[in-house]
Amino acid sequence: MKHLIVSAIASMVLFSGCDKADQSTAAPGEAKKEVRKIAVIPKGTTHIFWRTVEAGARDAAKEAGVEMIWKGPLKEDDRAQQIQVVESFLTQGVSGIVLAPLDQNALLKPVQAAGAKNIPVVIIDSSLSGEAGKDFASLVATDNKAGGKLAGDEMVRLTGGKAKLVLLRYLEGSASTQQREEGFVDATKGKEMTYLVDNKYSGATSAEAQTAALNLGDKLKEADAVYCPNESSTYGMLLALKQLKLAGKIKFIGFDASPPLLEALRAGEIHALVAQNPKKMGYLGVKTLIQKLDGVTVPPMVDTGCVLITKDNLETPEVKEILANQ
Secondary structure (H helix, E strand, O other): OHHHHHHHHHHHHHHHHHHHHHHHHOOHHHOOOOOOEEEEEOOOOOOHHHHHHHHHHHHHHHHHOOEEEEOOOOOOOOHHHHHHHHHHHHHHOOOEEEEOOOOOOOOHHHHHHHHHOOOOEEEEOOOOOOOEOOOEOEEEEOOHHHHHHHHHHHHHHHHOOEEEEEEEEOOOOOHHHHHHHHHHHHHHOOOEEEEEEEEEEOOOOHHHHHHHHHOOHHHHHHOOEEEOOOHHHHHHHHHHHHHOOOOOOOEEEEEOOOHHHHHHHHOOOOOEEEEEOHHHHHHHHHHHHHHHHOOOOOOOEEEOOEEEEOOOOOOOHHHHHHHHOO
């Protein structure tokens, strides 16, 4: 019996020694490294534009070896829900956030709250009230005013600087589309351009935009030209013009380049589109956040570019490259 007890003790010591030997030979750098977690919060989750932003963001997250959570409000007019999404990620304690703010003012306080918790925020697509480098890390977006000016300059060219216009705006508080509207209006100043409508908003979805446009039916029948500043307002207007049998009969310039809008461009129902680079925007948004987390000084503004697309330049290398990232 005594012999058995001694043997058991010896075995325990032996196995214990083996465990210690295994631990001591493990390289210090081989300990499992915690994967950083970041959140990317779009304005909404239904438009094709945001699905393409997500694809670019996921590419950058994969390259950097970080876990990315994609979550946003269903509709692009639900400010309260987007604020709740931001606040929930602050509670979870993510390493950083990439945010496309629905409202330039309403989202400032949640972003400042992130800063107070040392959670950096990179803004994409639409600017935020506040100061880059202080209230948020950087803005990664299209130069929206320049994009609006591209559309306005093209409208002046198409109409010879003389036209009755309908401007269907997007949503109050949306900085990106507001800047596109301002750029367009600025480009038409000093010309013989009369605005029949310039104070109506489309709403957050294509269906709402179609209804808003149909409610302007009498004005559209009188108009020579129409401008819309984003994907949903452009598509909703297209549907309304088709219903009113005006598609192709009046000059129509929109924003973004989803497949249905490109099909309408080829058919002559839309005369020009200002295309952004949403995949690049998502990619650079996440990449800029990773740089910030790594202690790199990031620029206050990263311009992701835009281009005017017409039926005549659809096959050019520049446009093909942009469309490949839609």
